[in-house]
Amino acid sequence: MSGFLTMLRQTARLMVGIPDYDAYLRHMLTHHPDQPAMDRTQFFRDRQEARYGGKNGGKCC
Amino acid sequence: MMTRHLPWIAIAIIGAVALGVVAVSRGEAVNALWIVVAAVSCFLVAYRYYALFIATKVMRLDPSRPTPALRRADGLDYVATDRTVLFGHHFAAIAGAGPLVGPVLAAQMGYLPGTLWIIVGVVLAGAVQDFMVLFISMRRDGKSLGELIRMEMGQWAGTIALFGAFMIMVIILAVLALIVVKALAESPWGMFTVAATVPLAMIMGAYTRWIRPGRIGEVSLLGLVGLLAAIVYGQAVAASPFWGPVFTFTPLTLCWILIGYGAVASVLPVWLLLAPRDYLSTFLKIGAIAALAVGIVIMAPPLKMPALTQFVDGGGPVWAGGLFPFLFITIACGAVSGFHALISSGTTPKLIASEGHARVIGYGAMLMEAFVAIMALVGASILDPGIYFTMNSPTALIGTDAASASAAVTAMGFPISPDLITQTAKDVGEHSIISRAGGAPTLAVAMAEIFSHVVGGPAMKAFWYHFAILFEALFILTAVDAGTRAGRFMLQDLIGLAVPSFKESKGHMPGIVATALTVAAWGFFLHQGVTDPLGGVNTLWPVFGISNQMLAAIALMLATVVLFRMKRDRYAWVTMIPTAWLLVCTLSAGWLKLFSADAKVGFLAHAAKFSAAAGAGEVLAPAKSMAEMERIIFNDRVDAALVALFLSVVLALLFFTIRTCIAARRSAAPTAREIPAQLVPAQ
Numbered sequence A: 001m002s003g004f005l006t007m008l009r010q011t012a013r014l015m016v017g018i019p020d021y022d023a024y025l026r027h028m029l030t031h032h033p034d035q036p037a038m039d040r041t042q043f044f045r046d047r048q049e050a051r052y053g054g055k056n057g058g059k060c061c
Numbered sequence B: 001m002m003t004r005h006l007p008w009i010a011i012a013i014i015g016a017v018a019l020g021v022v023a024v025s026r027g028e029a030v031n032a033l034w035i036v037v038a039a040v041s042c043f044l045v046a047y048r049y050y051a052l053f054i055a056t057k058v059m060r061l062d063p064s065r066p067t068p069a070l071r072r073a074d075g076l077d078y079v080a081t082d083r084t085v086l087f088g089h090h091f092a093a094i095a096g097a098g099p100l101v102g103p104v105l106a107a108q109m110g111y112l113p114g115t116l117w118i119i120v121g122v123v124l125a126g127a128v129q130d131f132m133v134l135f136i137s138m139r140r141d142g143k144s145l146g147e148l149i150r151m152e153m154g155q156w157a158g159t160i161a162l163f164g165a166f167m168i169m170v171i172i173l174a175v176l177a178l179i180v181v182k183a184l185a186e187s188p189w190g191m192f193t194v195a196a197t198v199p200l201a202m203i204m205g206a207y208t209r210w211i212r213p214g215r216i217g218e219v220s221l222l223g224l225v226g227l228l229a230a231i232v233y234g235q236a237v238a239a240s241p242f243w244g245p246v247f248t249f250t251p252l253t254l255c256w257i258l259i260g261y262g263a264v265a266s267v268l269p270v271w272l273l274l275a276p277r278d279y280l281s282t283f284l285k286i287g288a289i290a291a292l293a294v295g296i297v298i299m300a301p302p303l304k305m306p307a308l309t310q311f312v313d314g315g316g317p318v319w320a321g322g323l324f325p326f327l328f329i330t331i332a333c334g335a336v337s338g339f340h341a342l343i344s345s346g347t348t349p350k351l352i353a354s355e356g357h358a359r360v361i362g363y364g365a366m367l368m369e370a371f372v373a374i375m376a377l378v379g380a381s382i383l384d385p386g387i388y389f390t391m392n393s394p395t396a397l398i399g400t401d402a403a404s405a406s407a408a409v410t411a412m413g414f415p416i417s418p419d420l421i422t423q424t425a426k427d428v429g430e431h432s433i434i435s436r437a438g439g440a441p442t443l444a445v446a447m448a449e450i451f452s453h454v455v456g457g458p459a460m461k462a463f464w465y466h467f468a469i470l471f472e473a474l475f476i477l478t479a480v481d482a483g484t485r486a487g488r489f490m491l492q493d494l495i496g497l498a499v500p501s502f503k504e505s506k507g508h509m510p511g512i513v514a515t516a517l518t519v520a521a522w523g524f525f526l527h528q529g530v531t532d533p534l535g536g537v538n539t540l541w542p543v544f545g546i547s548n549q550m551l552a553a554i555a556l557m558l559a560t561v562v563l564f565r566m567k568r569d570r571y572a573w574v575t576m577i578p579t580a581w582l583l584v585c586t587l588s589a590g591w592l593k594l595f596s597a598d599a600k601v602g603f604l605a606h607a608a609k610f611s612a613a614a615g616a617g618e619v620l621a622p623a624k625s626m627a628e629m630e631r632i633i634f635n636d637r638v639d640a641a642l643v644a645l646f647l648s649v650v651l652a653l654l655f656f657t658i659r660t661c662i663a664a665r666r667s668a669a670p671t672a673r674e675i676p677a678q679l680v681p682a683q
Helices: A002-015 A021-031 A040-052 B001-023 B034-057 B084-093 B098-109 B112-140 B145-153 B155-184 B188-211 B216-239 B251-265 B273-298 B321-331 B339-344 B355-382 B385-392 B401-412 B416-427 B440-454 B456-498 B510-530 B537-565 B574-593 B604-615 B626-666
Strands: none
Touching: A002 B084, A002 B216, A002 B273, A021 A040, A021 B155, A021 B355, A040 B273, A040 B626, B001 B034, B001 B112, B001 B273, B001 B355, B034 B112, B034 B273, B034 B355, B084 B145, B084 B273, B084 B339, B084 B355, B098 B112, B098 B355, B098 B385, B098 B440, B098 B537, B112 B321, B112 B339, B112 B537, B112 B574, B145 B537, B145 B626, B155 B188, B155 B251, B155 B339, B155 B440, B155 B456, B155 B537, B155 B626, B188 B216, B188 B273, B188 B456, B216 B440, B216 B456, B216 B626, B251 B456, B251 B510, B273 B355, B273 B440, B273 B456, B321 B574, B339 B537, B355 B385, B355 B440, B385 B401, B385 B440, B385 B604, B401 B416, B416 B456, B456 B510, B510 B537, B510 B626, B537 B574, B537 B626, B574 B604, B574 B626
């Protein structure tokens, strides 16, 4: 059940353009351990800007 | 071996029976569930067999081949994402107002033509397009449609496509804004609830910015409570002798408010207004679509619209023109939508974890959108046809009061009493339902009918009506805001080709100039639509439909080129058949819009009629002065030029397509520019 809820939560968040923070953190730790990773708030703001900055071609009619 | 096909054969038989009932029944009312069953069975069978055929034979998807999300993984843009999660993301991005509005407008020909076109169109064209573009982009690092066309068809083709996409964006924004104007004009209740979302979103924005950053669920619940309060409170506002008139606007005033709103909202920081309202509109959209599906199944309403009306030959009041080609451009989204090519080559290919997921996301999500379109068609068809035509005919035909509307609509062959018109308006808490074209209000009445049947009874109708209006207006306003931003960047890129310094996003000037130009462009068409005596939707929706289907044709031409360049020409019919059909529909619709001698259909004939009258010193209704006559003539010519422009864009790309395909056939080896399968991951 908790797996289902996690998926539901991830789906809802990705619908509005916010990918999974934990996956990002895992990626940074495995591939770029030398670089500082963004914290949750920075990550959220970065993704918000990326989704709505206009570079993504907008949404459908 | 055969047994695994048995369940699918059963589904196919169920679908065929349901389709038969829908198609053949005449006289007695058909239950709406037959349409739903027919559509769902067709979609399941198409997904199981046709989509699988495309995946395995045409594309030869290879689950072991690394996708961009694996090759370029960065945890941000390129993230290998769970299949179900990504399906939700993709569906939320493609489904908007389009699939809800087009089918409602198409219902003027009866429910049958629209149903058949949605089912056949999505299976053979729409879902194929989305799937193919996703496939092409996925094999090229998630590049965008413009870049893909440039890679496979050359620099010129890419630039022309980019320009076409910008113009289509302009028309989409104008049409969407027009729908909002039509829904909110003279409706203080609706206007108040929508206006209330602005401060509400700003509070949510501040909350996610400073108080609890990133807590989307929390803040959305907060927003939902605010929205429901605004709907409930809106009734009192509308009834108040002071506040009622404050929130009552004429269409023209609303048009200027929207233009101003678009200009300001698109330069505000995204976290303040756009992002929080996007949360509300996205979740509300998904919730409302799910609720509509459940509601239709519980209510199982009979269809009151006839299967076919006399308007299949043309001459309908909602939009001009006959079934061919105009039905096929009126229902754009839901059957096939070119705009999806921008999404399928946008974020989705960067998030897909395996090529094996492409079928459910590319083909499957589009089937889901077609299902939304089917529900919208059902919604429009369960209303009394008298109500439907009262709401969707222009005032030039049916007047502005219940008596004249009742007489005119009854004369069309759809009997309705003035009392029923007044009563329906009263039930949904509006002053009037006459001539509220644009699809949204009609759908809102249908949703109020369905929802109040399930929850709350007739007393809740007014609440549900305004809930539906709010939900549609919310995501349209979000699209206007986001679209203006996207249009600005497209324009900066385009101007940047000629003046490289314009592309610099460092300085403020290019951004402001490009934003102003984008808003001015859609504002022009919005203003034209609002002041159009035929109601605007009549004029603008076909232009939108033509442009959207042309973008689809362009995307499918790209897909054809790629198949040729992969040396898979023997399967190229998969994309060539829908391309040919879309070209036939859009080119003939465009041609009729330009050159038809019928002034109701052809822009130039209409302009000629008015300029002849103006030359003779006459003022033709609905113009009231010579200046208005001049404006109508000017608008006609602008529309004609726009259609001519779309025609030349699509013909130019057809030329590049044929040239590239011939070159690909001459080459012995594949020439498609895919990222090789064996390439070591970039990191």
